[in-house]
Amino acid sequence: MSIQFKHFVNTPESLVLDSLEGLCTLNPQLALAPADKASPDRSKVALICGGGSGHEPAHAGFATGCLLATAVCGNIFASPNASQVRRGIDLAENEKGTVIIVKNYTGDILNFGLAKEQYAAQHPEKADRVKFVIVADDVAVGKTQGKIVGRRGLAGTVLVYKIAGALAKRGGSLEEVYSIAQWVASRVGTIGVGLEHCHVPGTAASESHLSPSEIEIGMGIHNEPGNRRLSPVPPLKELIPQLLDFLTSTNDPERSFLPFRGNDKVVLLVNNLGGVSELELAGVVGEARRALDARGVQVERVLAGTFMTSLNMPGFSLTVLLLPSPADLDTSAPSTSLLLSLLDEKPNVPGWNSSRWGAIRLRAEDPAALIAAVQRACTALVVEEPEITRMDNIAGDGDCGLTLKAGASAVLKEVERGRVTGEDVVGSVITIAQVAEEQMGGTSGALYSIFFSALAQGLQAHATAARTLTPAHWSAALSDALARLYTYTRARPPSRTLVDPLAAFAGALAAQGGADFAGAVRAAGDAALATRDLEAKAGRSAYVEGDRLRQERVPDPGAWGVKAIVEGLLG
Structure with a gap:
């Protein structure tokens, strides 16, 4: 299968900045530092996220509204440096504190973490007002394989942004916003599948990674190889159950990450990795819903669209957020009604179009x-x-x-x-x-x-x-x-x-x-x-x-x- 290696750019080097400037044109609420035109609400907890570019609309497409205060963007698939992140923390300075949310990649953790520590060293009186949340939702990486580095952060991260951001907009305290972000991060799982890898602008044209009859399960969002390959390409009614096995398994010692107990309730996120048509994606949504229904899993919300891409990768990912069960009621778990109401709030951001929401379950x-x-x-x-x-x-x-x-x-x-x-x-x-x-x-x-x-x-x-x-x-x-x-x-x-x-x-x-x-x-x-x-x-x-x-x-x-x-x- 051929890889698309031609792109619409001025130059590969200017692509990220050109894209961010265009995003600011689309949404007057956004400002591109160091323009200093941004005026965040300093009476509420600020959320900071970021990482390498190439995952649009994440991360800048979620800035403002009820998601993020500041998005710090590096070059394609490369973490921003600590100085950039420090600038983001300074821009988000506020009265209630800041929560930094990053995906579990070494560069992101080191650079965002270094910026947090530098800020704490220079402002010791504010050191406890910056919290750090790491999202590692990739279920394709087994427990043995990820024993030291942990699992990668994928599209489930945007659910953490959305819920924590909506709570911050409501006026939640720093501890409340941090706690709900941590809880959601612990209950999301994501599995991706692709027909082919993507091509990074400015790099040499490469040969196909996969044959015309192959797909790859468990691919990362930076062209990392997956967990397995299948040939021939199975129909959705056979592929989706295999993907759900990764997400819902409770007897696989390598991948029993989420505590499914039976009669479970979930939020389903179907994410376009960049190169899948709307026609195909809707078919994925329908098949995923049917497959979860067949397992007795109650789908409380369905989200589908382009949330976290891998440039133009022809693939998609499935994310489930496992909602609290009766067994969680005696813990610090937030209520299901609170989580769903935070998800349902419509943010005014260019990357989160409310038309992507599926039907709300009404009882x-x-x-x-x-x-x-x-x-x-x-x-x-x-x-x-x-x-x-x-x-x-x-x-x-x-x-x-x-x-x-x-x-x-x-x-x-x-x-x-x-x-x-x-x-x-x-x-x-x-x-x-x-x-x-x-x-x-x-x-x-x-x-x-x-x-x-x-x-x-x-x-x-x-x-x-x-x-x-x-x-x-x-x-x-x-x-x-x-x-x-x-x-x-x-x-x-x-x-x-x-x-x-x-x-x-x-x-x-x-x-x-x-x-x-x-x-x-x-x-x-x-x-x-x-x-x-x-x-x-x-x-x-x-x-x-x-x-x-x-x-x-x-x-x-x-x-x-x-x-x-x-x-x-x-x-």
Whole structure:
């Protein structure tokens, strides 16, 4: 496999400075020392990080916002010298103290450590106000191999930045910020995989390290060789479980770094090492989530994007942050809710785009009751199939009952598989939307899929500050979903379609702020029944001769299906 060795640069020697100047152009909050234009908030703990360049957006792309006060950047894959780091400490001088966070590489530790000791020697009264955190999250390096030097620092470092930085922005004390950084650093693990190594600008063009049929697992971010090579390149469904074995193993004496105990909760970070397309990276995200679900690991957050690169390396890394378990409650572990809330805060920095965040896991107030309601609604559709089919033989083309039954039966199977759960409502609603699209098909399948997809978006939009969904969240999301549905259909009540009871249900629920669910169900039932006396303005019934519909007084079958669903939910 060929290595890309051509680059867009003025000169290799000016590349780092040119890049930093461009970054400052993108974000006026940033200033490039020694310009002395930066004005950090000196009432809060400062975070300093850095290391060699070539890992963009780390580290300068995370400066300011609620991540870092100062990023100290060396040449490509080379640590900044101690004088540069000292300058960074001086620029970040503040009232509460400073936490230095570095990856576990000898040059970084020596130069950042030397700068810290020099600062302490010159300011003995402030010596205890500069703390030092080392992140070593590479699980490809075994315990024997890393006995002296330890494991390398990889993409898990950015989770340490994010959580500690958000706590500092909230006004956390030096000890609080330092402690949470240390704890997160102790609970992250990362494994990388590449199709090829990268090329450093200004160096001679090199031959390929890997054959066209090979990949390498455990590569470092400075072109270091990996742990093993695989050939042929396996499909993701075979590769991802192998990578997760490195991260979650508890019986490998060389790599049992994280204390997985069963029923574990994690944050998943999928990091582009520089040369992977967005198309491929999204596939990695989906496969990693499925593989963790299959292991019984509960994924609380998913982050995906370009966070810590190895220049243009065609590869990616997986990082898991193992969240506190009940066994950790008696220790100094921070709470899961605190960690997740710090992760969820959106920083105003160029390197951390909030669009890279996956769906936040939202929980039902009573997860078991929600699933029971879903099962009742699906069962009600199955029971009503003959009656809906009879209605549709008169008012449509006769397939509405079977279509709804197919969708309901498929949802029941997803409940059995654990893909529809009250612990992850957004994910469950998305699953139901997919079922509607794939198992129902036709107009009904499309309408239901659009509605549930929009409902999932609405739930996320209205529950940004919560983790448990309330009736008010549901009500607001239903109104949003109905409005989104209206952009794809001309049907408006009264129209003798499923829109009639759906609009009645959403409207009645909104009128009471979600408080009167039973009243909303009655309104939907009344609207469905009223369709028997309505002129068909949309849907298949619009093509049926009007006199026949008036004589038969048959309710709209689609509307009757909505009635069955909401009555089933109510029980």
